[in-house]
Amino acid sequence: MAETELPIGLIDIQPETTDIIIIGGGLAGISAATALTRNGFEVTLISTHDRHPPDFRAEKIAESQMNLFERIGLGDVARAHTTAFDGVWVQRFGRIVERSTTREYSSDYSDLVNTLRRALPPQVHTIIGRVSDIQTGPERQEVILSDGRRFSGRLLVVATGLGDAVRKKLGVEREVLSPAHSLCCGFDLARPRSEFPFPSLVWNGEHFNDRVSYLTLFPIGEKIRANFFLYRSFSEEWTKTFRDHPEQSMRDVMPGLEDMFGDMTVTGPVIARPIELVRVHNYEQDGMVLVGDAFCVVCPITGTGIEKALTDVDRLCNVHVPRWFKTPGMHAGKIREFYADPVKRARDESAMKMSYDSKSIKTDSAFYWKLRRLRSNTLGRARYAVRATVKNLKASHPH
Numbered sequence: 593m594a595e596t597e598l599p600i601g602l603i604d605i606q607p608e609t610t611d612i613i614i615i616g617g618g619l620a621g622i623s624a625a626t627a628l629t630r631n632g633f634e635v636t637l638i639s640t641h642d643r644h645p646p647d648f649r650a651e652k653i654a655e656s657q658m659n660l661f662e663r664i665g666l667g668d669v670a671r672a673h674t675t676a677f678d679g680v681w682v683q684r685f686g687r688i689v690e691r692s693t694t695r696e697y698s699s700d701y702s703d704l705v706n707t708l709r710r711a712l713p714p715q716v717h718t719i720i721g722r723v724s725d726i727q728t729g730p731e732r733q734e735v736i737l738s739d740g741r742r743f744s745g746r747l748l749v750v751a752t753g754l755g756d757a758v759r760k761k762l763g764v765e766r767e768v769l770s771p772a773h774s775l776c777c778g779f780d781l782a783r784p785r786s787e788f789p790f791p792s793l794v795w796n797g798e799h800f801n802d803r804v805s806y807l808t809l810f811p812i813g814e815k816i817r818a819n820f821f822l823y824r825s826f827s828e829e830w831t832k833t834f835r836d837h838p839e840q841s842m843r844d845v846m847p848g849l850e851d852m853f854g855d856m857t858v859t860g861p862v863i864a865r866p867i868e869l870v871r872v873h874n875y876e877q878d879g880m881v882l883v884g885d886a887f888c889v890v891c892p893i894t895g896t897g898i899e900k901a902l903t904d905v906d907r908l909c910n911v912h913v914p915r916w917f918k919t920p921g922m923h924a925g926k927i928r929e930f931y932a933d934p935v936k937r938a939r940d941e942s943a944m945k946m947s948y949d950s951k952s953i954k955t956d957s958a959f960y961w962k963l964r965r966l967r968s969n970t971l972g973r974a975r976y977a978v979r980a981t982v983k984n985l986k987a988s989h990p991h
């Protein structure tokens with residue numbers, strides 16, 4: 593590791609000792625701090641800011657994800673903060689083919705993270721500062737901040753999301769698996785929630801060449817929020833036009849949307865985030881473990897990022913750390929058990945596979961994917977036609 597560059601006089605300061613140091617106060621870091629404290633560990637959480645800055649990230653939470661918040665001890669706080677809505681209407685083949693009633697939740701991402709942060713157990717030692725150096729080893733880990741404060745723990749948890757500075761200090765390499773994989777756009781609609789008939793809506797892309805995955809409309813409080821997922825790059829002309837004229841661009845690729853639900857005027861800016869798929873190398877090291885987006889980044893179109901981060905936290909904090917602390921040392925052999933955890937691996941691998949498959953089914957012109965599209969369209973149409981016939985029969989013969 594790099595030599596520490598500290599003002600003379602600060603080098604001799606004794607480190608504050610703790611069981612576990614977490615770097616990164618986002619969703620994974622805060623959840624890990626909560627779960628570990630509930631399990632009786634002493635935790636120091638290091639963040640660069642006292643509030644998570646405004647950020648366009650996950651805005652919809654499925655019930656299965658809420659159950660993970662529950663396991664970590666944050667269920668009540670997350671439920672109380674988010675907007676709950678019961679169901680989703682799904683548009684495919686030019687009509688509404690499904691009206692489910694499953695409960696989902698929504699929130700602005702930064703608001704949710706800041707709410708979870710306010711609910712941290714009082715025992716968590718929260719530090720605001722910038723990490724300047726890290727020394728890791730099979731016994732103890734030391735983190736040094738740029739103002740000279742030092743922290744020493746048995747385990748270091750890296751939860752720094754997309755940020756690369758801490759991983760670089762640890763020699764963890766980042767590999768971009770799929771650059772410009774997709775594009776996520778977020779914006780608000782002018783009409784309030786009360787003017788739409790659906791609890792939430794998923795409008796699937798209609799044509800192969802449109803490169804649209806889906807648009808989803810859902811409530812946050814009384815407003816209707818849109819997340820529009822596309823397979824386009826941030827810098828192409830289409831994206832610029834969409835950001836300047838979102839209503840007309842939506843009309844072009846989803847002509848039936850306004851016919852079915854009326855005016856789709858957009859208020860406020862259109863935020864567009866380019867997405868790349870990322871994995872890391874050289875992560876099986878003594879004394880430290882990576883969780884959430886710091887370990888791998890999948891495509892938001894799959895809606896699995898939160899579940900992936902919370903699965904990491906659940907397995908790490910509720911299964912592995914309690915076992916690791918029963919015996920001395922924190923060598924790489926222990927750490928490896930977390931990365932080999934079957935539940936974690938299954939979640940990561942399926943999210944990554946979904947990221948590739950959902951792009952290929954919408955954009956790949958190889959024969960295999962043409963066949964998959966044909967099969968999906970034919971079977972989909974047949975299934976929905978049978979469902980509609982059964983529904984009509986039931987309606988005409990109620991007894």
Ligand SMILES: Cc1cc2nc3c(=O)[nH]c(=O)nc-3n(C[C@H](O)[C@H](O)[C@H](O)COP(=O)(O)OP(=O)(O)OC[C@H]3O[C@@H](n4cnc5c(N)ncnc54)[C@H](O)[C@@H]3O)c2cc1C
Nearest residue numbers: 616618619620649650752753755884885892895896897898
């Ligand atoms: C546009 C978009 C839409 C998405 N939509 C969905 C969705 O609908 N459903 C879903 O499940 N997932 C979605 N995701 C993915 C989901 O948001 C992420 O997987 C999840 O938020 C990752 O949480 P995290 O804690 O790992 O990272 P973050 O929440 O980003 O936390 C990382 C934290 O580390 C801090 N940090 C960084 N560097 C340092 C440093 N050097 N020192 C100290 N702190 C540092 C950051 O400030 C931040 O607070 C979406 C992502 C994007 C980009």
